[in-house]
């Protein structure tokens with residue numbers, strides 16, 4: 001049994017809105033490029049990881 005840990009960075013294509021994990025980009029040569037439409041402008045978004053942060 002193995003668990004896959006996602007690095008945590010997710011990009012969103014500004015053109016088609018596809019969510020592209022940095023892991024996927026690495027698999028495709030490390031280029032910042034939408035894996036759906038091929039557009040090269042992606043913005044970084046927060047990963048869908050719920051983290052508990054103690055309120056101060």
Ligand SMILES: [Zn+2]
Pocket residue numbers: 013014015016017018034035036037038039
């Ligand atoms: Zn796209």
